Amino acid sequence: MSKEKPSIPKGTRDFGPAVVVKRNYIFNTIKRTFEKFGYLPLETPAMEQLSVLTGKYGDEGDQLLFKILNSGDFLSKTKSEDIEQGYKHLTRKISEKGLRYDLTVPFARFVVMNRNEITFPFKRYQIQPVWRADRPQKGRYREFYQCDADVVGTNSLLCEAEIVQMINEVLTNLGLKDFTIKINHRGVLAGIAEAIGEKGREGDICVAIDKLDKIGKEGVRKELLERGISEAAISKLEPLYTLEGDNEQILGQLQTILGGTTEGERGLKDLHEVWMYLSALRSQALTATNESGNPRLMLDVTLARGLSYYTGCIFEVKVNNVSMGSISGGGRYDNLTGMFGMPGVSGVGFSFGVDRIYDVLEELQLFPDSSQVGTKALLVQFDKESEMHALPILQQLRDAGVASELYPEPAKLKKQMGYADQKSIPYVILVGSEEIATGKLKLRNMQLGEQQDLTIGEIISILTK
Amino acid sequence: MSKEKPSIPKGTRDFGPAVVVKRNYIFNTIKRTFEKFGYLPLETPAMEQLSVLTGKYGDEGDQLLFKILNSGDFLSKTKSEDIEQGYKHLTRKISEKGLRYDLTVPFARFVVMNRNEITFPFKRYQIQPVWRADRPQKGRYREFYQCDADVVGTNSLLCEAEIVQMINEVLTNLGLKDFTIKINHRGVLAGIAEAIGEKGREGDICVAIDKLDKIGKEGVRKELLERGISEAAISKLEPLYTLEGDNEQILGQLQTILGGTTEGERGLKDLHEVWMYLSALRSQALTATNESGNPRLMLDVTLARGLSYYTGCIFEVKVNNVSMGSISGGGRYDNLTGMFGMPGVSGVGFSFGVDRIYDVLEELQLFPDSSQVGTKALLVQFDKESEMHALPILQQLRDAGVASELYPEPAKLKKQMGYADQKSIPYVILVGSEEIATGKLKLRNMQLGEQQDLTIGEIISILTK
Numbered sequence: 001m002s003k004e005k006p007s008i009p010k011g012t013r014d015f016g017p018a019v020v021v022k023r024n025y026i027f028n029t030i031k032r033t034f035e036k037f038g039y040l041p042l043e044t045p046a047m048e049q050l051s052v053l054t055g056k057y058g059d060e061g062d063q064l065l066f067k068i069l070n071s072g073d074f075l076s077k078t079k080s081e082d083i084e085q086g087y088k089h090l091t092r093k094i095s096e097k098g099l100r101y102d103l104t105v106p107f108a109r110f111v112v113m114n115r116n117e118i119t120f121p122f123k124r125y126q127i128q129p130v131w132r133a134d135r136p137q138k139g140r141y142r143e144f145y146q147c148d149a150d151v152v153g154t155n156s157l158l159c160e161a162e163i164v165q166m167i168n169e170v171l172t173n174l175g176l177k178d179f180t181i182k183i184n185h186r187g188v189l190a191g192i193a194e195a196i197g198e199k200g201r202e203g204d205i206c207v208a209i210d211k212l213d214k215i216g217k218e219g220v221r222k223e224l225l226e227r228g229i230s231e232a233a234i235s236k237l238e239p240l241y242t243l244e245g246d247n248e249q250i251l252g253q254l255q256t257i258l259g260g261t262t263e264g265e266r267g268l269k270d271l272h273e274v275w276m277y278l279s280a281l282r283s284q285a286l287t288a289t290n291e292s293g294n295p296r297l298m299l300d301v302t303l304a305r306g307l308s309y310y311t312g313c314i315f316e317v318k319v320n321n322v323s324m325g326s327i328s329g330g331g332r333y334d335n336l337t338g339m340f341g342m343p344g345v346s347g348v349g350f351s352f353g354v355d356r357i358y359d360v361l362e363e364l365q366l367f368p369d370s371s372q373v374g375t376k377a378l379l380v381q382f383d384k385e386s387e388m389h390a391l392p393i394l395q396q397l398r399d400a401g402v403a404s405e406l407y408p409e410p411a412k413l414k415k416q417m418g419y420a421d422q423k424s425i426p427y428v429i430l431v432g433s434e435e436i437a438t439g440k441l442k443l444r445n446m447q448l449g450e451q452q453d454l455t456i457g458e459i460i461s462i463l464t465k
Numbered sequence: 466m467s468k469e470k471p472s473i474p475k476g477t478r479d480f481g482p483a484v485v486v487k488r489n490y491i492f493n494t495i496k497r498t499f500e501k502f503g504y505l506p507l508e509t510p511a512m513e514q515l516s517v518l519t520g521k522y523g524d525e526g527d528q529l530l531f532k533i534l535n536s537g538d539f540l541s542k543t544k545s546e547d548i549e550q551g552y553k554h555l556t557r558k559i560s561e562k563g564l565r566y567d568l569t570v571p572f573a574r575f576v577v578m579n580r581n582e583i584t585f586p587f588k589r590y591q592i593q594p595v596w597r598a599d600r601p602q603k604g605r606y607r608e609f610y611q612c613d614a615d616v617v618g619t620n621s622l623l624c625e626a627e628i629v630q631m632i633n634e635v636l637t638n639l640g641l642k643d644f645t646i647k648i649n650h651r652g653v654l655a656g657i658a659e660a661i662g663e664k665g666r667e668g669d670i671c672v673a674i675d676k677l678d679k680i681g682k683e684g685v686r687k688e689l690l691e692r693g694i695s696e697a698a699i700s701k702l703e704p705l706y707t708l709e710g711d712n713e714q715i716l717g718q719l720q721t722i723l724g725g726t727t728e729g730e731r732g733l734k735d736l737h738e739v740w741m742y743l744s745a746l747r748s749q750a751l752t753a754t755n756e757s758g759n760p761r762l763m764l765d766v767t768l769a770r771g772l773s774y775y776t777g778c779i780f781e782v783k784v785n786n787v788s789m790g791s792i793s794g795g796g797r798y799d800n801l802t803g804m805f806g807m808p809g810v811s812g813v814g815f816s817f818g819v820d821r822i823y824d825v826l827e828e829l830q831l832f833p834d835s836s837q838v839g840t841k842a843l844l845v846q847f848d849k850e851s852e853m854h855a856l857p858i859l860q861q862l863r864d865a866g867v868a869s870e871l872y873p874e875p876a877k878l879k880k881q882m883g884y885a886d887q888k889s890i891p892y893v894i895l896v897g898s899e900e901i902a903t904g905k906l907k908l909r910n911m912q913l914g915e916q917q918d919l920t921i922g923e924i925i926s927i928l929t930k
Contacts, residue, residue, distance in 0.1 A: 005577075005805075006517050006578060007514060007517075008510055008514070008574075009510065009512045009514060009561075009562050012511075013510065014508070014509050014510070015509075016507060016575075016579070017589065020505070020508050035839055035868050036867075036869070037870070038888075040485070040840075040888075041482055041489070042479070042481060042485065043479070043485050044479050044480075045473055045477035045478065046594065046596070047474045047477060047531075047608065048474070049471070052471045063537075064536075066512075066533050068531050068532065068533055068564075069532040069533070069560055071598035072528075072598075073551075075551065075552040075555065076552075080545075083540070087537075087538045087540040095534055097474050099511075099533075112471055113479075119888065123870075133536035143510050151873075154873045158852075158871065280856035280857060281860045282857060341470075374500055374504075374505045375500075375505075388745055391742065391745035391746050392747060394746065398501055398502070403500050403501045403503065405502070405503035408586060408623045409619060409621050419584055423584065
């Protein structure tokens with residue numbers, strides 16, 4: 001047996017109790033909202049066939065897949081030529097499975113495999129880890145959770161409106177107030193490309209303007225030129241970076257600019273309909289404003305996201321006044337399952353970035369006390385008599401639903417109090433000889449440092465409040 | 466892109482919404498009890514260093530580890546000799562990580578890595594999947610959840626008593642009534658070996674009597690003889706298979722048989738103390754009886770489990786009158802972290818077999834209706850006017866905490882009702898022209914097939930009852 005100091009693979013993390021409890025608070029808040037909107041959970045295996053995963057994430061993605069060595073003598077079917085042809089060739093001979101890289105491809109695979117049993121529209125959410133052999137760095141891990149919700153099998157824009165509602169509800173329930181939900185539409189982007197005389201070039205335009213935040217207007221101009229967009233087109237494009245006014249005014253200005261283009265018209269019509277739905281739902285996203293006075297839901301024509309996939313509305317969410325990228329995003333797609341030969345499955349989906357949300361809640365100190373508590377009361381014992389006296393009390397506390405512990409040994413008081421402290425247990429109950437004699441127990445509020453002599457009934461009513 | 470029909474790796478499963486909801490009901494019931502007893506959640510990465518995993522599960526276990534191919538050009542550091550030496554040798558050159566095989570070794574690794582931050586006694590639970598390259602067969606999967614709770618850093622037998630309490634509480638909360646918690650002690654087994662004249666041979670004896678249920682008394686006799694246990698010893702052993710009486714009487718008989726042996730004394734003393742704790746806790750495990758009239762907690766000297774690991778009390782739980790192996794088990798160990806060079810960490814732990822519990826609850830039809838419900842009410846729409854009328858109602862329902870959906874399209878009534886049916890949505894609310902005119906909505910109870918005309922306020926009070 002190895003006696004060397006053990007370690008964990010780089011880019012992976014252990015989550016100790018305090019962190020798991022806080023992460024679960026986020027997961028549970030998200031799940032509750034998903035379920036309130038009719039989304040139901042799906043879970044797929046960690047391992048997928050490499051034939052399912054390969055070719056879905058581009059060449060770079062294929063490189064980042066974790067591949068699992070075939071069990072047993074994986075070399076039994078290889079020849080020396082297979083090895084001479086290099087690792088990429090050999091991989092296909094000795095590995096048939098890989099770890100899940102995202103939740104979208106497994107979802108598509110599930111839909112195709114169960115097409116005859118699924119009732120559409122199919123609303124599913126999925127909260128599971130994914131693995132990527134990325135170079136680990138601050139905030140980027142090799143194992144991390146994704147948290148997706150998708151509805152497939154309907155084109156109704158009510159789904160888009162409900163995504164705005166769900167984002168608003170989850171973040172509000174997490175205590176966030178100053179955040180912006182950006183929305184745009186692929187049709188608007190295509191319409192812009194056409195209107196500035198670069199029809200069909202929206203891909204290049206989007207890749208460039210997606211970087212506006214990072215490299216600024218001049219940087220984007222340089223990149224657009226490199227990508228072959230004309231000076232004239234860029235000059236027509238730039239005023240769009242800073243459209244002024246509320247959403248309605250911006251929609252109006254866009255109508256003037258894109259009105260003549262088929263794609264632009266499609267995008268504006270969809271956006272109008274999303275607004276109509278939100279307004280009928282009396283959405284807070286329309287009425288709330290952030291600290292700088294802007295509406296919570298903002299039409300942003302510079303929002304691009306990965307265009308290859310999305311075909312309709314796209315979303316992205318940023319918490320304001322916090323140095324953190326987007327914490328949620330998504331959009332509509334036309335063809336989820338085409339990669340597996342099943343055409344015509346359209347839908348819309350989005351996901352939450354739980355690691356980022358965690359960091360934001362920490363920074364803003366928004367984790368509620370209740371999300372940090374495990375055990376509510378620790379019974380402290382001093383000797384065998386005190387232990388025997390404490391046992392039925394322990395049982396009464398648990399019967400009343402109070403998470404409680406009896407320190408399992410008559411250790412020094414300091415040690416037992418230290419245990420309560422380390423575990424952030426808010427109440428300690430002392431069972432000493434005095435307490436046994438009087439029938440009243442000492443209840444110590446660890447936060448306030450106050451003690452009271454109380455009957456067990458009184459203690460239970462305090463602890464179950 | 467591949468157009469062939471996609472599949473999932475053998476031995477793995479997709480869990481669709483109905484199954485996830487039921488599994489979560491089991492997980493949540495278990496978690497609630499763990500937390501009530503002061504156990505807190507830990508999560509470790511799916512991948513571990515192979516140096517951490519290898520050599521911990523025996524040669525067979527090493528073969529069953531799923532190994533992950535190193536990223537990038539994994540052949541860059543291999544020579545042709547490495548390949549000629551066969552797959553086992555090559556594996557060490559091209560793979561450094563493997564998938565978690567159980568939750569005990571990662572827990573031990575965590576304790577060693579965090580020894581300076583952990584406050585002992587350390588109570589943790591862990592509910593995560595593990596992976597084994599076993600031959601898949603009925604009830605045996607390559608990916609399955611384990612559900613462990615352990616407390617390390619104390620020798621107090623209160624922990625054993627609390628394990629009995631937790632098992633009793635979880636199974637009772639799941640609706641099970643007729644189950645048996647078997648308990649035994651490693652010292653009792655060693656004492657028996659000594660008392661029958663085969664001191665130190667408890668390993669062989671246990672492997673054999675562990676099969677008593679399967680191969681019967683004669684089968685066990687044959688195996689014991691093969692393992693070199695004498696005829697005389699076996700004849701002394703066999704009466705122990707059928708000790709008569711309640712637990713106290715059995716303890717008394719054992720006292721007579723093992724009283725003189727050090728290990729036997731140790732075991733009986735521990736068992737007496739566990740009973741003392743349970744009695745002070747007024748444990749239902751002592752008072753409840755199963756259908757055949759036996760006590761729920763039963764001392765069973767033929768209970769052996771994997772002896773190499775355990776050193777004190779051992780547990781196993783069976784549901785009676787159901788054809789299913791044990792659904793829970795565990796025991797005390799002396800030396801969790803010795804494998805990583807950190808001696809002296811003793812503890813006791815147990816785990817629930819969630820796949821088996823799931824099958825038992827299905828067989829006995831014990832899943833409550835509430836564990837199967839997602840959406841509570843579906844709003845059915847007929848046209849644009851009805852949709853617009855339904856939207857604020859949808860919002861009111863959700864504001865009241867009712868999981869609800871509006872069918873996103875004005876599809877045929879039959880289709881919308883079919884959707885509610887498929888999703889087991891218990892209530893449907895019809896928003897037709899009549900309802901818009903009268904202000905009363907039609908609420909249909911899908912199970913009873915009854916309809917009522919009600920205001921939205923009345924509906925909410927029914928749905929939130």
